[in-house]
Amino acid sequence: MTGQDTRHLPLEDLHQAAGARFGAFAGWSMPLTYPAGVMKEHLHTREHAGLFDISHMKLFAVGGPGAAALLNRACPLDVGAMEISQSKYTFFLNEAAGIIDDLIVTRLGDDRFMVVANAGNAVEDEKHLLALAAAFDASVQPLDRVFLAIQGPDAWAALARAGIETGSLLFMHGIEPRQNWFMSRSGYTGEDGFEIGLPEADARDLLAKLLEDERVQWIGLAARDSLRLEAGLCLHGQDLTPEIDPASAGLMWAIPKEVRAAGQFIGADALRSILDRGSSQKRVGLKPEGRQPVRAGAALIDADGHPAGHVTSGGFGPSTGHPVAMGYVDAALAKSGTKLFADVRGTKIPVDIKPVPFTPHRYRKG
Amino acid sequence: MPKTYFTEDHEWLRVEGGVATVGITDYAQEQLGDLVFVELPEIGRKLAKGDTAVVVESVKAASDVYAPVDGEITEANGTLSADPSLVNSAATGDGWLWKMKLANESQLDSLMDEAAYKAHIG
Incomplete structure (x- = not known):
């Protein structure tokens, strides 16, 4: 991607005023860090x-009498079984059951849904969904919204102070609190929190109130990555790719049992045969010994020096106080407590396979 | 009287008696962000100008620090093993990275002084 294609956030002026350092991500100029x-x-x-500006992510409104059938084809879900306001973590799969993108689908009404997709895949996702929609009585509308996340134990109180009541909304539920707003209790940090899509003018009003509150601080993409990694959450393009299926990724919990057995989603046959024969590699959490981070791309080897897998995300966990990583290893090794080594510039760093998350999730489930 | 030099790669060298103490500049540590690990060089290692001497790791990324001139490592700043954040808080002081005996002092002539470096970073 060349510089002239770089997209800019609608609220870039606010980030500049806050002293953000910018960097390129998924074709966008994004705040990486702030002065803190x-x-x-x-x-x-x-x-x-x-407070995170995640306006690089894409919201699609999917509606119409065939909307549920469209989503049941595009995603391994039974959206008709979802309650109104319920959200589900899910995927677009290819015919080989590889993950084109990971998404959150929320049911807003009988035949209205919101799909939230990753920035890096937004163009592909839109094409994919529109192509599929032609066979259904359904509309797919990409929305032009500012998208904000507010995450952490004080998120709900800060929103309340800013005039947004969240009391009855539980984790993985989403509503339309005002016209052209979409708000869900969800996020990418492992903390309680909210994601809010809204028109730019409304966003500026809301932010003016939120930023008066000393509990609220802008957070850049660098900390977004360390937060999600500690929380054991996958980043598409690293931990998930079109070559990785949900079973290998350890994400089968996102696919309801009936859908696994009988769903007609794209990739269903491939996924069923992967489940029958078992995955050759599995995603695991990795805790490197010592303080040296082990990063994406590092090879993993076993005690005898044989290839065992590779690291897909890695860095330092500020809350855990030690390096944290995720990667894929041969299925036979994918057990908590297995000791492997990561090759970091020729040095063999011992790593232990650990369950994720590294920091406990603190979602508000009820 | 030690003399301080700077490189385009944002390192500083304080030279006294044929030995240079090397670190990264305040500008560089700001760009890197919070450091969490410094991979220090072995004593006695011989380096040519441009060789990777040290790897500094921030939360997000690993970055090479190059030998600014030819020489031999005589000391590494071991306190950074326990507290790599010293590079952030005292880049040009206690956060120094290594000391090296210079092999060719004439290489210093191609480096910048402080005024030139300040102009370089704008």
Whole structure:
């Protein structure tokens, strides 16, 4: 992607005023850090409330009499079985059951749904969904919204102070609190929090109130990555790709049992045969010994020096106080407690396979 | 009287008696963000200008620090093993990275002084 294609956030002026350092991500110029720095931003989110501009992500409104049938084809879900306001983590799969993107689908009405997709895949997702929609009585509308996340134990109180009541909304539920707003109790940090899509003018009004609150601080993409990694959440393009299926990724919990057995989603046959024969590699959490981070791309080897897998995400966990990583290893090795080594510039760093998350999730489930 | 030099790669060298103490500049540590690990060099290692001497790791990424001139490592800043954040808080002081005996002092002539470096970073 060349510089002239770089997209800019609608609220870029606010980030500049806040002293953000910008960097390229998925074709966007994004705030990477603010003057507090990644370490303090990360810890602030876990202790108070972190505010993230995630307007690079894409919201699609899917509606019409055939909307449920369209989504049941596009995703391994039974959206007709979802309650109104319920959200589900799911995927677009290809015919080989590879993950084109991971998404959150929320049922807003009998035949109205909101799909939230990753920035890096937004163009592909839109094409994919529109192509599929032609066979159904359904519309797919990409929305032009500012998209904000507010995450952390004080997120709900900060929103309440800003005039947004969240009391009855539970984790993985989404509503339309005002015209052209979409708000869900969800996020990418492992903390309680909310994601809010809204028109730019409304966003500026809301932010003016939120930023008066000392519990609320802007958080950049660098801390967003360390927060999600500690929480054991996957990043598409690293931990998930079109070559990785939900079973290998350890994400079968996202696919209801009946859908696994009888769903007519794209990739269903391939996924069923992968489940029958078992995955050759599995995603695991990795805890490197010592303080040296082990990063994406590092090879993993076993005690005898044989290839065992590779790291897909890695860095330092500011809350855990040690390096954290995720990767794929041979299925036979994918057990908590297995000891492997990561090759970091020729040095063999011992790593233990650990269950994720590295920091406990603190979602508000009821 | 030690003399301080700077490189385009945002390192500083304080030279006294044929030995240079090397670190990264305040500008560089700001760009890197919070450091969590410094991979220090072995004492006695011989480096040519441009060789990777040290790897500094921030939360997000690993970055090479190059030997600014030819020489031999005489000391590494071991306190950084326990507290890599010293590079952030005292980049040009206690956060130094290594000391090296210079092999060719004339290489210093191609480096910048502080005024030139300040102009370089704008």
